[in-house]
Every structure is written in structure tokens, then in C-alpha cells.
Amino acid sequence: NAGVTQTPKFRVLKTGQSMTLLCAQDMNHEYMYWYRQDPGMGLRLIHYSVGEGTTAKGEVPDGYNVSRLKKQNFLLGLESAAPSQTSVYFCATSPPVYGYTFGSGTRLTVV
């Protein structure tokens, strides 16, 4: 999606491994979000940021950490991956009043 880039698009991890998902936006937005999508559960907010250097917890923050060192980047880290973290992860940005612009998602499988 134009303006929001997620990397990687796919990843398989072994239980206990760590990884970082990167979200980059060129829209100069303050707000950035990380969601996970699971069948029947909709989109659940993991963490979000309202500006460079700030982060806040969402609905399901356990097992994840985030950093927003630069305005355009929002990183999501898994320190010790678990099978329960198998999911599709979406990054989003925009002032929420206008609705989000989403990245294309990352499909993560933890085996």
C-alpha cells in the first residue's frame, strides 16, 4: 500500500526465537499502530504510538515490545516467539479521525 511499508511479508520462526517487524511510513503521520488479525477475532491492537519517542499498550501487548525512535518507523519485537503469536500482523498510520492507512501485512508462523 502506498505510504506504509511492512517488512517482512512472511516469516516462519521456531518457538523461542526472536524477531523484529518493521513498519515504515512516508506520510509524516504522528500516529502509528500494530494490530494482529486472527480468524474470528477481528483486529486486535497490540501497541501504538502517538509520536516519535512515545509508545502505549493496546489490548494484547503481552509478549511484544515496540519502539518509535524515528517518526517514520515503528518496530514490533517478539523476544521469545510462541505458537500463540502465529498471526497476521498489520501496521497502520493516519490520524484516526480519517481512518487508517494500512500496510500489506506480515504473515508470521511460529512452529
Next chain:
Amino acid sequence: AQTVTQSQPEMSVQEAETVTLSCTYDTSENNYYLFWYKQPPSRQMILVIRQEAYKQQNATENRFSVNFQKAAKSFSLKISDSQLGDTAMYFCAFYQGGSEKLVFGKGTKLTVNP
């Protein structure tokens, strides 16, 4: 806390027909916004339509329109002349003015049959 409910986990419709997806929400405030997102099999989340609560007129975007019933806290999406490319998950979302984030429903999976 605001909640968004999509009561139809799955729906199907024949090509060229009209289908309506339901969404209800819960809030005690007056300043809010509502959205419908489409997620086709490609996984990309696409903003379909946006409604401002203070506007009486229902939002429309080509074949997509909403029926916004503020008193009933209902925000349904009508898709006219359904096409095969409308097959997707559809998410309803709510934004409370002054809040920092959207609240999403669990989604409705729509299948358009030829």
C-alpha cells in the same frame, strides 16, 4: 469502552444482487466517526467508506452506501450490483473524537457467487 458488533460472521450473495452488512456500536458520545473496511483475499485493508456522526446524509461511494441510524446506533453497509471482486472480509470500525485509536468489529466474510 466503545464496542462494535458485526452480527453476521458470514454472508453470501449472487452476482448483480444487493447485499447489506450489519454493524452496531455502543457509545454515549456525539462526536464520532464510522468506517467500513474491505479486506479481499490479497489481505490488503482498504477503506471503503467514512461517515461523520454529525452529518445526517448517508455516505456513498459508487456501489457502496451506508444506512446510518444514529438513534439506533446502527451503521450498515449496502453493496449494490454485487461483483465477484466484492468477495472479501468487511470490517466496521468506530472512532470516538479525541480518542487515539479506532475500534473494530470482528468482521463479516462476504462471498459473491457467480
